[in-house]
Each structure stands twice: as C-alpha cells, then as structure tokens.
Amino acid sequence: MKVVVIGGTGLIGTRLGERLRAAGHEVIAAAPSTGVDTVAGTGVKEALTGADVVVDVSNSPSFAPADVLAFFSRSTANLLAAEAEAGVRHHVALSIVGADRVSDSGYLAAKVAQEELIRDGGVPYTIVRATQFFEFLVGIADAGTVDGVAHLTSAPFQPVAADDVADTLATIVSGEPANATLDLAGPDRRPLVDLVRTVLEVRGDTREVVSDDTARYFGALLGPESVVPTGEARIGTVRLADWLTTSGG
Structure with missing residues (x-):
C-alpha cells in the first residue's frame, strides 16, 4: 500500500513512516523540504499519484491565529481536491482533543475548521x-515563563507519548476509514502544572513553577474538561515516568 505522510519529516511523521515501512508499505514523506508544499499546492499531485492513504500530521509554521487558519484551510482543501482526483x-x-471545546484559542479554532473541511470533503x-x-511539555513551560518563573494552569491534562500517537496512526492506516473522530490520550491525568514541574525536576531545570489559572494555553483559559477526553478514548501505553526514564525528558 502506498501511504503519503504530510508532515512526514516531523516528530510524528518520522515515527509513523518508520512503522509503516517496517510493515511493508511504500511511504512518501511529504514536506516542503522534500518538494511537497500543500499550501501552495506544489508537488501535491505528483506525490499522491497511486496513493491509497494520505496521513496529515503537518503543522503551521506560525501560530498566529490568522496564519494558522490560513495554513490548515488551504493545505487541507488542496489535499482533499488532489486526493479526490487521485482516488485516495x-x-x-x-x-487535538478538546479543539471544539476551547473557542477562544485561534490555533484550536483552526483545527476545528480543518476537521470540518475533512468531514465535508x-x-x-x-x-x-x-x-x-510529552515531548512538548518543556516548550509549554518555556512559553509560560516570565522573569524566570513558569506560570501554568492547574487544568487537567492527559498527555501522550509521540510513539503512542505513531502506533495508533499506523494501526488506523492499516484499517478501514471510520468516517468519525477518535480520541487518544496517555494513561496519566494530572494538572498541567504538576506534569511540567515533574518533567523540569527530572531534567535538572531549577526554575520555579507556579499554579496560575489565568495562564493561557494557545491563547485560551482552560477549564476542568477543556483538553482531556470526556467520553470513550484510546489510551496509550507509555506512562510519563517511564518516558522520562527512557528519554531523559
């Protein structure tokens, strides 16, 4: 089976490509660096020729609300049109879990717009x-740091390992389309401030971490069920403690 992975050179795309190749699939890692620009449409038709499945794990190079909306809207529309022509x-x-429940985040609103295009495509x-x-928890701490102090919400998070994401996507690629939305989360649910404090301690990062429920996440104030599954979800196998041990944080 030919699988085109959009964003195939990134964190998830690289891991997914390894799994799919190991399973015997032909994999095209599509990204601007490999000559495929889904926003401009460059190289898309050629990459999708003969493709059975397209997996989009791409991300906007800018998180400014207008930029991210333009990225996901144009990229997804171009992909879907090319897929229809190619018979994908x-x-x-x-x-992202909770994208439709966090209306004041421009980034998450853009993901909802992307999902709507896919459903109607x-x-x-x-x-x-x-x-x-897990891999982005330090980055979240950095984004919330002011004058050497990391301000983070106590809203519950249930982060997942990138390897669990790649494993789940590989399984879905090998199956039939669900024509539905599935949730995936890690096995541990804890306040974000506690998760980040744990990761920084393991890394030897001595900055102070404080609970601040006015701290924003992708521009949004979070509540107790904003970005965690509220119904049925697939649960990854990698716990944060194990990931910290094997990855060094």
Whole structure:
C-alpha cells in the first residue's frame, strides 16, 4: 500500500513512516523540504499519484491565529481536491482533543475548521484527536515563563507519548476509514502544572513553577474538561515516568 505522510519529516511523521515501512508499505514523506508544499499546492499531485492513504500530521509554521487558519484551510482543501482526483481511499488527520471545546484559542479554532473541511470533503476519513505530547511539555513551560518563573494552569491534562500517537496512526492506516473522530490520550491525568514541574525536576531545570489559572494555553483559559477526553478514548501505553526514564525528558 502506498501511504503519503504530510508532515512526514516531523516528530510524528518520522515515527509513523518508520512503522509503516517496517510493515511493508511504500511511504512518501511529504514536506516542503522534500518538494511537497500543500499550501501552495506544489508537488501535491505528483506525490499522491497511486496513493491509497494520505496521513496529515503537518503543522503551521506560525501560530498566529490568522496564519494558522490560513495554513490548515488551504493545505487541507488542496489535499482533499488532489486526493479526490487521485482516488485516495482514506484520509487520516491528526487533530487535538478538546479543539471544539476551547473557542477562544485561534490555533484550536483552526483545527476545528480543518476537521470540518475533512468531514465535508468527500474522501473517506478518520480524524484522530490526540492530547498534548510529552515531548512538548518543556516548550509549554518555556512559553509560560516570565522573569524566570513558569506560570501554568492547574487544568487537567492527559498527555501522550509521540510513539503512542505513531502506533495508533499506523494501526488506523492499516484499517478501514471510520468516517468519525477518535480520541487518544496517555494513561496519566494530572494538572498541567504538576506534569511540567515533574518533567523540569527530572531534567535538572531549577526554575520555579507556579499554579496560575489565568495562564493561557494557545491563547485560551482552560477549564476542568477543556483538553482531556470526556467520553470513550484510546489510551496509550507509555506512562510519563517511564518516558522520562527512557528519554531523559
């Protein structure tokens, strides 16, 4: 089976490509650096020729609300049009748990717009909404740091390992389109401030971490169920403690 991974050179795309190749699939890692620009449309038709499945794990280079909306809207529209022409049988997209519950985040609103395009696009699809990745917890701390102090919300998070995301996507690629949205989360649910404090301690990062429920996340104030699954969800196997041990944080 030929699988085109949009964003195939990134954190998730690289891991997914390894798994799919190991399973015997032909994999095209599509990204601007490999000659495929889904926003401009450059190289898309050529990459999708003969493709069975397209997996979109791309991300906007800018998180400014207008930029991210333009990125996901144009990229997704171009992809879906090319997929229909090429006869692609399954469009798989990675989105974010709670995207439709956090209306004051421009980034998450853009992901909702992307999902709507996919549902209305005419190509059989599966949308996987994942929680935040372990790999980005330090970046969240950095974004919330003011004068050497990290201010983070106590809202619950249930982060997931990038390897669990890649494993889940690989399984979905090998199956039939669900024409539905699935949630994926890690096994541990804790306040974000506690998760980040744990990661920084393991890394030897001595900055102070304080609980601040006015601290924003992608521009949004979070509540107790904003970015965690509220119903049925797939649960990853990697716990934060194990990930910290094996990755060094």
